[in-house]
Amino acid sequence: MPSLVAPTLVEACKVLAHKNDKGFVFVRAxxxxxxxxxxxxxxxxxxxxAHFAARGVKRGDRVALVIPDPDEFVLTFLGAIYAGxxxxxxxxxxxxxxxxxxxxxxxxxTNASGAKVLVTTESTKQYVEPxxxxxxxxxxxxxxxxxxxxxxxxxxVRVTPEDLAFLQFTSGSTSRPKGVIVTHGNLAAxxxxxxxxxxxxxxxxxxxxxxxxxFHDMGLIGFVIGPLFTDIPVVFLPTASFVRNPRVWxxxxxxxxxxxxxxxxxxxxxxxxxxxxKDLTGLDLSCMRITGCGAEPIAAKTLRDFSEKVVPAGFDxxxxxxxxxxxxxxxxxTFVKHGAGFHTDVVEKAxxxxxxxxxxxxxxxxxxxxxxxxxxxxxxxxVAIVDEHDKLLGERQVGQIITTGxxxxxxxxxxxxxxxxxxxxxxxxxxWLYSGDLGYLANGELMPPLADINGLRHSGGAVGTPxxxxxxxxxxxxxIRGRNFYPSxxxxxxxxxxxxxxxxxxxxxxTVDAVGNHVEDGTGEExxxxxxEATQSEAATxxxxxxxxxxxxxxxxxxxxxxxxxxxxxxxxxxxxxxxxTKQMFVDGTLPKPRIKTED
Numbered sequence: 288m289p290s291l292v293a294p295t296l297v298e299a300c301k302v303l304a305h306k307n308d309k310g311f312v313f314v315r316a317x318x319x320x321x322x323x324x325x326x327x328x329x330x331x332x333x334x335x336x337a338h339f340a341a342r343g344v345k346r347g348d349r350v351a352l353v354i355p356d357p358d359e360f361v362l363t364f365l366g367a368i369y370a371g372x373x374x375x376x377x378x379x380x381x382x383x384x385x386x387x388x389x390x391x392x393x394x395x396x397t398n399a400s401g402a403k404v405l406v407t408t409e410s411t412k413q414y415v416e417p418x419x420x421x422x423x424x425x426x427x428x429x430x431x432x433x434x435x436x437x438x439x440x441x442x443x444v445r446v447t448p449e450d451l452a453f454l455q456f457t458s459g460s461t462s463r464p465k466g467v468i469v470t471h472g473n474l475a476a477x478x479x480x481x482x483x484x485x486x487x488x489x490x491x492x493x494x495x496x497x498x499x500x501x502f503h504d505m506g507l508i509g510f511v512i513g514p515l516f517t518d519i520p521v522v523f524l525p526t527a528s529f530v531r532n533p534r535v536w537x538x539x540x541x542x543x544x545x546x547x548x549x550x551x552x553x554x555x556x557x558x559x560x561x562x563x564x565k566d567l568t569g570l571d572l573s574c575m576r577i578t579g580c581g582a583e584p585i586a587a588k589t590l591r592d593f594s595e596k597v598v599p600a601g602f603d604x605x606x607x608x609x610x611x612x613x614x615x616x617x618x619x620x621t622f623v624k625h626g627a628g629f630h631t632d633v634v635e636k637a638x639x640x641x642x643x644x645x646x647x648x649x650x651x652x653x654x655x656x657x658x659x660x661x662x663x664x665x666x667x668x669x670v671a672i673v674d675e676h677d678k679l680l681g682e683r684q685v686g687q688i689i690t691t692g693x694x695x696x697x698x699x700x701x702x703x704x705x706x707x708x709x710x711x712x713x714x715x716x717x718x719w720l721y722s723g724d725l726g727y728l729a730n731g732e733l734m735p736p737l738a739d740i741n742g743l744r745h746s747g748g749a750v751g752t753p754x755x756x757x758x759x760x761x762x763x764x765x766x767i768r769g770r771n772f773y774p775s776x777x778x779x780x781x782x783x784x785x786x787x788x789x790x791x792x793x794x795x796x797x798t799v800d801a802v803g804n805h806v807e808d809g810t811g812e813e814x815x816x817x818x819x820e821a822t823q824s825e826a827a828t829x830x831x832x833x834x835x836x837x838x839x840x841x842x843x844x845x846x847x848x849x850x851x852x853x854x855x856x857x858x859x860x861x862x863x864x865x866x867x868x869t870k871q872m873f874v875d876g877t878l879p880k881p882r883i884k885t886e887d
Contacts, residue, residue, distance in 0.1 A: 335366025668692030
């Protein structure tokens with residue numbers, strides 16, 4: 288099957304270099320905008336690439352980027368690519384809060400990548416520079432402003448599809464960040480997969496709108512690289528602007544007539560919670576063709592709540608497009624068919640704990656679980672489910688998700704053991720990515736018509752292609768008395784309680800002996816621990832509510848509830864609570880305790 292896109296990111300940009308009326312719009316925090324045409328992007332990338340070359344950056348050298356300004360980040364990232372260098376994006380620290388931990392991350396990523404140069408801004412230099420004492424391979428700390436000078440000379444570097452394009456360091460939710468090797472060929476294959484086969488892009492009308500951080504794959508590949516391969520303009524909002532005021536996301540879609548947007552589940556929940564009816568006045572969202580959701584577990588209730596809130600503004604629920612992906616697969620692995628809305632599968636909770644997805648009726652209430660379908664794989668890609676013995680499983684059997692195809696990356700940079708564990712050759716001779724995620728394949732049901740959003744869960748129309756349904760992380764699964772429980776299910780239940788900050792809950796299992804001591808020798812029994820952020824004034828009463836809710840809706844007894852102060856759960860750079868680190872803090876006894884006022 289011939290490729291529908293350019294073979295490298297540089298060539299993709301060159302194809303668009305003649306267009307001066309189309310490109311990227313960068314919205315600043317104060318609402319002002321900077322427009323960079325595709326022509327300007329090519330010119331800027333060429334000039335910045337020449338600066339890198341003049342400073343001795345050679346083809347294949349790694350260049351770390353800590354740049355908070357989206358426009359400067361994108362132009363510098365592409366400048367490094369044009370120079371044949373390998374950008375290494377890192378999230379920027381903007382305060383001195385937990386700065387020592389940030390220094391650890393900077394030192395780890397720069398050392399692991401072997402970065403020769405680190406580029407940052409005047410405002411972020413103070414948070415980065417102290418870490419370089421532990422990063423001896425970094426030869427130069429460069430300010431972005433140095434790249435604004437006229438080009439010091441011509442740039443003549445050629446890159447190939449086999450060349451390393453950039454290193455995408457994982458967020459570190461389960462371990463120290465690992466550098467995923469992403470080639471130009473991977474970027475071309477995945478961009479074609481999700482932009483053309485997945486989204487059905489139309490360059491004559493489509494426009495992206497995104498507030499996603501650009502140092503993570505969904506923001507960077509989904510809204511910078513994919514659109515550059517396929518001639519789609521994009522409007523970028525500062526992430527902080529969305530967090531402060533979620534309506535700015537919808538206002539920008541309305542203003543720029545955005546047709547494609549994407550966000551994790553929590554963002555839709557945030558809009559549904561904060562948006563007031565009066566905020567819909569004058570808002571027209573009928574332009575939204577693709578409303579994507581991914582990067583974390585997707586709750587059907589969240590999508591329904593969002594729909595109910597914004598349907599009066601012209602939103603079409605059929606624009607929902609749930610998906611599944613990983614950095615190790617470049618970005619996207621499965622998409623729901625665009626224009627079909629989201630699909631759900633309702634299964635028996637008791638059977639799901641036995642790794643069987645047995646369908647049931649939503650009327651079964653607390654005995655039933657509804658999962659959102661994440662679609663199917665793209666042309667030339669495959670998805671399968673295997674058990675712990677690496678045996679392929681059939682439909683509705685829960686096991687580890689594996690995938691193969693031209694989007695699968697080459698492994699982890701200079702981490703041969705980790706690469707061998709995750710990227711394995713099977714009997715078919717193909718390299719398959721072992722995701723570490725649990726799921727199953729089954730035919731899902733179409734989302735109900737608009738009029739039935741608040742009532743029915745099904746339309747009765749089966750989808751012909753088996754859909755992928757995600758259950759949880761293999762390493763995070765909680766096994767109690769032979770039954771499997773998924774932390775995200777427990778966390779959703781607790782997040783719904785009054786007084787608990789939505790999405791700020793972590794559930795995990797620990798093995799304890801008869802007297803309650805943590806043991807790892809196989810002699811104890813796994814028990815459920817729930818950690819939740821809550822206000823101090825309610826901390827004394829939340830614990831019992833958590834126990835009752837989990838018992839009623841999950842059928843589990845909580846061994847211990849830990850209420851921690853707001854903002855104290857450890858998080859990844861993208862803001863997700865870290866289960867593994869929270870569990871270790873619990874075991875070590877280092878979880879912070881809220882001050883609970885008591886009457887004399």
